[in-house]
Amino acid sequence: MTEAPLLPRNEDGIETAIGVLRQRFGERLHTGASVREQHGHTTTWIENQLPDAVVFPQSTDEVADVVRICAAHKVPVIAFGTGTSLEGHVNAPGGGISVDLSQMGKVLAVHAQDLDCVVQPGVTRADLNTHLRDQGLFFPIDPGANASLGGMAATRASGTNAVRYGTMKDNVLALEAVMADGRVIRTAQRARKSSAGYDLTRLLIGSEGTLGIITEITLRLQGIPEAISSARCSFPSVDAACRAVMMTIQYGVPVARIELLDEQSVRAANAYSKLSLPETPLLLLEFHGSEASVLEQAETFRTIADEFGGTGFAATTSTEERNQLWQARHDMYWATLQLRPGARGISTDVCVPISRLAECVTAAQDKAAELGLMAPIVGHVGDGNFHSLVLVDMDSETETANARQFVSWLNDLAISMDGTCTGEHGIGQGKRPYLVKELGAATDYMAAIKQALDPDNILNPGKILPG
Template identity: 70%
Template sequence: MTELMELPRNEEGIAAVLGILKQRFGDRFETGQSIREQHGHTTTWIVNQPPDGVVFVDSEEEVQEVVQTCIAHRVPIIPFGTGTSLEGHVNAPAGGVSVDFSRMDQVLQVNAEDMDVVIQPGVTRDGLNTYLRDTGLFFPVDPGANASLGGMAATRASGTNAVRYGTMATNVLALKAVLPSGEIVKTAARARKTSAGYDLTRLLVGSEGTLGLITELTLKLYGIPEAISAATCSFPTVEAACNAVIMTIQMGIPVARIELLDALSVKGVNAYSRLDLPETPLLLLEFHGSQASVKEQAESFGEIAEDHGSLAFTFTTKPEERSKLWAARHDAYWASLALRKGAKGISTDCCVPVSRLAECVTRAQEKAGALGLIAPVVGHVGDGNFHALPLIMMDDPDEVARAQEFVSWLNDLAISMGGTCTGEHGIGQGKARYLLPELGEGAVSMMVAVKHGVDPLNLFNPGKILVSDV
């Protein structure tokens, strides 16, 4: 269990703010125990630290009003999208108010000619693509969960399509946010590039609510490909599969997705999603382009796979078959939990240079085995990012301790390989202590200076990212 420090509470200020917000927002401000716990951390083994109240905002002006009220009374503010984050981002270690953005879910402007869209932060990934389906455009960042796009921007999310289309960091053109001063800032125009001053968009993307509350996003869109092909390829070992990935990237084959499932994950997916995939390490791929280019990409990959000992390679262009495969991949977390009834899944998230991928994944599997842990592996391996998922009985202190040892070891291993302790989940509370060894004192000191300059009272999502606040 990740141990968390409680930060000092401003009881007088919290009581005053609860009264003010209840009077102002009525039924859209709630203080019931269950709703507060739903807005604390619930996804993995980090302790739930619920806020004192939850306000459901409808507009940017209401966000600004809530911020000004909380700042006046020195009360913490914690943004909440859909609650799918994995590192304690929505916890309230000093109490305070959770600002729920789920009602701010409007698509404001689709600029089809410019291939961008302006949205409110509560719009979800699935919701946006459903809205866009008749335009011939789509938004590609796909973390698996149907997360809110505001939350995805705040945590610099990534996912299965990142190897071709990039992460939230490369797909947010501009945003608007309410700052700790109570002011509203617009970080950029809709232009595809700019050299105008500091890159405030990139500063706020990934800041996890510690510098501002995102109220509007301008996102890049992409044309829906003429042809899409999905493929599965089985290998005798994880190392062979990873080496095939490395060669695919080095050869410049423009795969849209290339996902790894180890044998244990495939077993879980087969049972959960009623598939009959060979229960050996598997790569699940997708190719986008013209009919001719998709065929060429698949054939080129097939040759690489054969050189690395592939056991079976099949591909399909049928939408229903592709959808079934990717639905199974997105359900891999739940499928893995079914491998051990009653267990909690602890999702790790390291990312290494692609050339070190095979070594890192193999060593992670060996370490889990040595510690006696059941830890299926999946990953967005086209960019070196993978997740091991130890399945832990939380009432077994020895097993919890071994899982803690594994998570710490894996983070340190990734950093030692020139990688990161988090490819897409963010730092939050769970990985705060790894930021210093990964980036060094100078970089962390600069982050502290930015945080103190923008939020001198430390009221925006306190206790997240920076160890000095935890």
């Protein structure tokens, strides 16, 4: 377990705020240990830091009430979606109040003609797509976990479809948010573009709850494609697979998804998802368009794959077969844990320019082997982003030290390649040391923005920036 830094606690303020909140919210304020533990939960090796209470608001006005009460007593406020984040985002290092937005789960409006919708932050991506499917529309951002859309906006999530449809920053038109003083703002209207003032929408996207609490999101939607084709192809090495990806992107093939599984990940998928794939590096792809265009895209990729030793190419438009492949990809975290029962899975991600992808992935494999670590790799390689899930025996001091060394080394390597220490996990607590390495003096200006918008540092303190 990695100890996360603690922040000073405002004991009197916390006690007073909890009393006022209890009067305001009654049974929707919880102080029991089990609920608090759930809301300090981290899916990494960072220790759990519990809030002092959890409140369940049901409207923007109620979120604003929570923030105003906490601001009056200088008490930390931590927004909580579904708890799927990976870098300690929802921890409470100085205690305080966790604001669980799960009861704000309504789709408020769908404007089918404008290809947009308005949702509350507790709506999950799966809930939204279920709601939309009878209208021929879908929301394309798919981080794998069934995350809340508020959390996805707050962490600038992306996922398997990012190579074609972009990330959350490309698919949010406007936000409503409660700021640190309890005021409610709207960052934009529904228009597809605007030159009106500072882009506060993009400022809040990826701010991880440190600048405001998102209470409403206006999202871009897409029409469900006429035809969808999935394909798979095995390669003799990760290097060959990555080079096939680079050429596919350079040729302008409009792939919707292009995912890499290394040998260990394929082995895990076979065992967990009852597949029989060759246990060599694998690319999974998806093509969207007309029936003719998806066939053409698949054939173009097949030609490229042949140049790099690709074998076993198979494409399908069968919904059942496609779902089986992509469910196996989404289940990779659980599948990988089965490679080493009892081990803790420590997930980290980096993103590099696509021209450096093969070099970076291969170096990561070599480094893990050098340190004696099992660290399967999967990646959204169409945009240079990949993940390594290090399987660690937490009772072994040597192994945990080697795992920390590997994660640190990988972050530094990506930065040295003009990449980033995180393509989609975010900074939270776990990646704070690397942000200054990556952006240097720019973090001073981030701190100035934080100070201007949240002078008492009550919104998710201790995340992204020190203190």
